[in-house]
Amino acid sequence: MAGWEVRPSDPRRAGRVRLALLLLIVGVPLAFFAGAWWQARSTQAFMDEHEALQARLSEQARELDQLRQSLAVVSSGEKVAQQANEQSRLTIKLLEEQIFKQQQDLAFYKGVLAPASRREGLRIRAFELQATDKPRHFRYKLLLSRVGKDDKPLAGQIRVTVEGRRGGKDVSLELADLTRGLPDELSEPVIAFTFKHFQAIPEAGRFAELKLPEGFEPRQVRVRAEVKGEKPLERTFKWIDEE
The missing domain is CATH 2.60.40.150 (C2 domain)
Known part of the structure; x- marks a missing residue:
């Protein structure tokens, strides 16, 4: 019969082709889902690490702020103490000068009023x-x-x-x-x-x-x-x- 061609049939080869197609059809979605799962897991690990780092930075920032506040209190206390010491020093100096002036006056009067017999x-x-x-x-x-x-x-x-x-x-x-x-x-x-x-x-x-x-x-x-x-x-x- 004209137009017809007889080809030998290989059932095993056909089976392998069907299996390959099936694996390809199933493997593509599995690979996609596996990739998505791995990316999600990597992203979560990165987020966890980022959050831990952020927590450490926040804690260090709080500690630094506390140290700055403590330093400000100490500095303020030192300034107050210095001001008090300076005020005390000026007060002492003023009193000493007043006593000195009074001692000068007293010495003058004692010298003038001293008996003539004294040397x-x-x-x-x-x-x-x-x-x-x-x-x-x-x-x-x-x-x-x-x-x-x-x-x-x-x-x-x-x-x-x-x-x-x-x-x-x-x-x-x-x-x-x-x-x-x-x-x-x-x-x-x-x-x-x-x-x-x-x-x-x-x-x-x-x-x-x-x-x-x-x-x-x-x-x-x-x-x-x-x-x-x-x-x-x-x-x-x-x-x-x-x-």
Whole structure:
């Protein structure tokens, strides 16, 4: 018969083709769903990591904010303390200046009203000592005056030493050496003075500071004053009881 072609039939080959088509039809959706599942899982893991990181950042931000607040409180407290200390310092300075002025006036009247029989000239009035809150640190002030009606300035020099014991031996230390490195450091052992009626060292009735060396036990302060043409004047003051 014209137009017809006879081909041999292979059932096994046809079966394999149908199986391949079936696998292709089923595999494509499975691959799609597998890819979608993996992407979703990866996205969730990324989101979880992002949320954990965000939580850590938030916690660190809170800690930083707390530290900043604490620092602000401390800074504010320090400013308040500094202001209070400065106000106290100014108040103390004002009171010391007022006391100094009153001592000047008192010394003047004592000198004018002193009996004529008393020897006129220089007087070592006082060597004031005060303990501080620092171990072996003390505040001091030396007061000089004169007796008599002479209005000419009285000039001279003084030398102050602190006497005591160290290492079982008597020791005498210069006041200048005990002020090294302190605000009112004395550059020389001898202190010059010139005044009419009253003189405070340091000036204006302020207190200066001295520091005793370790192992030194003070007993007294010796003040020696000299005025040209007059006999040297010397006076000792007992060291204060720190208790």
